[in-house]
Amino acid sequence: MRILVVEDEQILRQQLCDFFATKGFAVDAAGTGKEGVYLANEYPVDIAIIDIGLPDFSGIELIKQLRQQNNALPVLLLTARNRWQDKVEGLEAGADDYLVKPFHYEELMARINALLRRAQGNAHPVLNFANIKLDTLSQEVTVDDNKIELTAFEYKVLEYLMFHQGEVVSKSVLTEHIYNEDFDRDSNVIEVFIGRLRKKLDPEGITKPIETLRGRGYRIPLPDDVML
Template identity: 55%
Template sequence: MRILVVEDDQEIQGQLQRKLGHLGYQVSVAEDGVEALFYLSEYEIALAIVDLGLPRMDGMQLIQQLRTNNHDLPVLILTARTGWKSKVEGLNSGADDYLVKPFQFEELVARVSALLRRSTGRTKSKLQIGPICLDLSSQIICVNNEEVNLTAFEFKVLEYFMMNPQKITSKFTLIDQLYGVDEETESNVIEVIIARLRKKLDPSGTLQPIETLRGRGYRFRQLAD
């Protein structure tokens, strides 16, 4: 799951990228609104953290442009501007939440988690498709109530699939979920992960949860209970 941090303060930018990355998020960084719009056009972004005082295109203008372009991803404003008027202006521009600097990282994470849960329509920490259950809090995966051990990359791919059932997902989209924008990857890494997931989730070959659509990518089937 990729988060876009739009922040021109290099220190805050680096802290957020590092700490959110340690929590398992993929983090892209933009220093102004123009660069942020580029990332949003090229990558699948789950949430944006936006500073208001940005060069070229400020945070308010960026958020308004996002909503004008029908981007419905959640937006958390992160700014040094205090006072209720600034907060109201930010929320009226289309933001979903507002956090004032200086801030506690734990509070930011709590707000990010709440926004992501709300945006995906989930109020629970578990995803269930047929006999496959993924607990987002404990990161435990069970098939027919039996625990299955996955690597970190396998878990990320399965999480993306289960949050987007029936969606055709390209290999490049899955690579984007696993790696940073500038990281190099081997061409067959996704095929290897998919093969391992199929073997671990469906050793008997009866469920066949992951379909391969030649030339288009993969699709996680909506399995019967």
């Protein structure tokens, strides 16, 4: 998943970037509203964290601009203010949730996961396909309740496909959503990750969790399409 952090406090911005990087996110960061609007519209961002107090214009104004431009990405508003009016104004501008500073990173992560699930129509933190379960909170994957060890990038690929179950996802889209911009990206590596995932998740070739659609990409079928 790709997250955008818009925060003018350099130390906090770096802390947030480092935190989400450890959680497997590809991270883009901005220190101004103008830069935040640009990154949100130019890059395939899955979710954004926007501080209310930015140096050029407010986070609320940034959200308004995004919504006016029909950018519907989930937004969590960060605020150091306890005035309920600010929270209401942020939500009415188009924010999906808010969090007051200082905050616990565990709560921040829980809210981010909830927004990502909601955006894809998933109310529960555990995503399922046949005998495979992916827990978005613990980032654990099990097959028949047995934990499967995945590398960070294998997990990223599987998580993105699980969040977009039933959709055809191209190699280029996967590449954009799991790698940072400054990473030396090679879309052919996606084929390697897919091959490894198939061996780990379905060594006997029974459930076939990841389909290849030649020339189009990969897909995890919807539950109703599974034939066992």
